[in-house]
Structure formats: C-alpha cells, structure tokens
Amino acid sequence: MPITRSETKPQAKHARHDLEIAIPVTRDHFDQDEEWVVVHHENEWRKVRLHDYAEVYSIPGLYDRWVYDIFRCRSPQKVGGLLDQALKRESIDPASIRVLDLGAGNGYVAKVLSEYGIRSFTGVDIHQEAAAAAERDRPGLYQNYIVGDMTNLHERGRKVLDLVRPNCLTCVAALGFGDIPPEVFAAAFNSIEPDGWAAFTIKTDFLDPKDRSGFSVLIRRMIDQGVLEVAERESYVHRVATDGEELVYTALIGRKRGQTEPSWVV
Ligand SMILES: C[S@@+](CC[C@H](N)C(=O)[O-])C[C@H]1O[C@@H](n2cnc3c(N)ncnc32)[C@H](O)[C@@H]1O
Incomplete structure (x- = not known):
C-alpha cells in the first residue's frame, strides 16, 4: 500500500505506536518524581525517569505513550x-x-x-x-x-x-x-x-x-x-x-x- 505524506510525518501519534516500553511490575510505591521505565531506542534498552524531561522528550512518542496511553492521564x-x-x-x-x-x-x-x-x-x-x-x-x-x-x-x-x-x-x-x-x-x-x-x-x-x-x-x-x-x-x-x-x-x-x-x- 502506498504511504501518504501525512503518514510519514514524525508526529507523536505515529512515533508512540512504534515504541517498546517496559514498566516495572511492582506493588512498591514510587513517588511521582521517581517513576521510570525502560525503553527500546536506537538499538538499546535505556532506563529513563519520567522527570528527566530532557531525555524523555528527546525520544519521539515516549511522553505521550507513557503518560497518556499507559498512565491514562486525562x-x-x-x-x-x-x-x-x-x-x-x-x-x-x-x-x-x-x-x-x-x-x-x-x-x-x-x-x-x-x-x-x-x-x-x-x-x-x-x-x-x-x-x-x-x-x-x-x-x-x-x-x-x-x-x-x-x-x-x-x-x-x-x-x-x-x-x-x-x-x-x-x-x-x-x-x-x-x-x-x-x-x-x-x-x-x-x-x-x-x-x-x-x-x-x-x-x-x-x-x-x-x-x-x-x-x-x-x-x-x-x-x-x-x-x-x-x-x-x-x-x-x-x-x-x-x-x-x-x-x-x-x-x-x-x-x-x-x-x-x-x-x-x-
Ligand atoms: C509533567 S510535564 C507536563 C507537560 C504538559 N503540561 C502536559 O500536561 O502534557 C511538566 C512540564 O513542566 C516543565 N517544567 C518543570 N519545571 C519548570 C519551570 N520551572 N518552568 C517551566 N516549566 C517547567 C517540564 O519541563 C515539563 O515539560
């Protein structure tokens, strides 16, 4: 199927579906400024803290996938x-x-x-x-x-x-x-x-x-x-x-x- 120009746009909604993310399975409580995931980016798994915004935003789609899709922020x-x-x-x-x-x-x-x-x-x-x-x-x-x-x-x-x-x-x-x-x-x-x-x-x-x-x-x-x-x-x-x-x-x-x-x- 041909790929249209809009589908190739590097927008968050496209990038977020390609990301592989692993969330810690835990009953332990993390403070909101301590939460982290591991994400597959540029051929390696990286541990990223949610409040390390510079790193989070530099990975296309990560913030939206994590906060809006997985954490269901409304x-x-x-x-x-x-x-x-x-x-x-x-x-x-x-x-x-x-x-x-x-x-x-x-x-x-x-x-x-x-x-x-x-x-x-x-x-x-x-x-x-x-x-x-x-x-x-x-x-x-x-x-x-x-x-x-x-x-x-x-x-x-x-x-x-x-x-x-x-x-x-x-x-x-x-x-x-x-x-x-x-x-x-x-x-x-x-x-x-x-x-x-x-x-x-x-x-x-x-x-x-x-x-x-x-x-x-x-x-x-x-x-x-x-x-x-x-x-x-x-x-x-x-x-x-x-x-x-x-x-x-x-x-x-x-x-x-x-x-x-x-x-x-x-
Ligand atoms: C949890 S994010 C929320 C982003 C956006 N408002 C949303 O709801 O999707 C918090 C944002 O606040 C920014 N931030 C943190 N300290 C700040 C400051 N002193 N002045 C301006 N922005 C700040 C961070 O860089 C980050 O982008």
Whole structure:
C-alpha cells in the first residue's frame, strides 16, 4: 500500500505506536518524581525517569505513550472541558483567548484546547528539549515558545509577552514535585492581562492546609484575597501511578482579579 505524506510525518501519534516500553511490575510505591521505565531506542534498552524531561522528550512518542496511553492521564481534557464551560457561561469567544501555557512540554494541552476553538498559544518551559518536541510532535501549534524561567525572564521572552499580552494562564500537571515552584506559578499568573483567566491542575494534597510545598498558602491567599475568582473547581483522577494507584488532582478555573503579593510565596 502506498504511504501518504501525512503518514510519514514524525508526529507523536505515529512515533508512540512504534515504541517498546517496559514498566516495572511492582506493588512498591514510587513517588511521582521517581517513576521510570525502560525503553527500546536506537538499538538499546535505556532506563529513563519520567522527570528527566530532557531525555524523555528527546525520544519521539515516549511522553505521550507513557503518560497518556499507559498512565491514562486525562488532565488536559479535564481542564479543556471546564475552561470551555466557564467561557460559554460568560459568552466569551474562545478565539479571543490568548493562552500562556506554563510547563507546556510537547504541547498536548494546547492540542486539546485547540479542539475547543482556542487559536493563540505561547508555550513556556524550562527545557529546550520540550520546545523542540512541541515543534516535532505538533508543528505550528504554538506561535511562540519561550524557553526560560518566568521569575527571571530573558529580554526575548519579555518581548513576546509584551506583544502577545496573554489573557489565560494554563498549567497542567506541572506544579510541584521538583517541577514548577510557587514563585514561578505566581510570576506567570501576574503576567496575565487583568480580568484574564487561569486554568490549572494541582495534586489535591498540595491544597491541604498541612501541605509544605507552598502551594496551599499561595492558592488559598489568591482565592481568599479575591485575586483568583474561582469559576470551576473539580477533583478528579489525573492518572494512574506505576503501582496502579489513582492520583487525585484538583482542576481550578478562575478569573484573574489582581496580582499576587510576594509574601504569599513561602
Ligand atoms: C509533567 S510535564 C507536563 C507537560 C504538559 N503540561 C502536559 O500536561 O502534557 C511538566 C512540564 O513542566 C516543565 N517544567 C518543570 N519545571 C519548570 C519551570 N520551572 N518552568 C517551566 N516549566 C517547567 C517540564 O519541563 C515539563 O515539560
């Protein structure tokens, strides 16, 4: 059968079906930042930790196969559905939304949001390999992709934000666990236009008053001080872990009604 041009495109959905992956069979609990697999790539089996993002993204299809197919992650769909619901309630056209996708990775979140009619995407990630994987797996989806640190953004990144003026922060499956810390989340939130939107997911335990990650204090202050006006809040299963445990996250969608204070980041 002839191979069409689109079938030869190196997109994630094609690459992920060719990958051979072995997942540890275990009842032992791994912390989320300790999970690993072995993957067959370039004629050898390699052990890769999920949180070694540079290595994960450099293997075409690995992130999507592991997180979305095997771990059945549904966070982008949850955030997309709730954001769509909130926009519809306020009769806001999704085409007017300009997303700043923090911890964008290889672009799965932007892909889901584009299915709801959102067209403007600026990615931000700390890893260059994430930007390269987004262009490899979902070419052209992001008009801009900033590789950098939102608390200390380089000149080029600041210019992009000044030009685009994002009015919606998305941050999916990227808060805590050595990924995005509270100060980076706060800086990204503060960069959104007044009365814009925030749509994010966070492990529900991080919202518990006993939590020590800093997110519980920051997000409770944002809500209590009226800086984040919650439109939708839902607890759901984010994905399964290596041992089969269901990981419970909270999705929050809200309007930005002010700036965070530095003292809220502890
Ligand atoms: C679990 S992945 C989630 C990727 C994507 N949001 C998704 O849901 O498919 C977490 C992402 O956060 C990024 N990340 C970690 N620390 C960061 C930081 N300080 N600033 C920006 N991105 C960061 C990682 O490189 C990685 O791409």
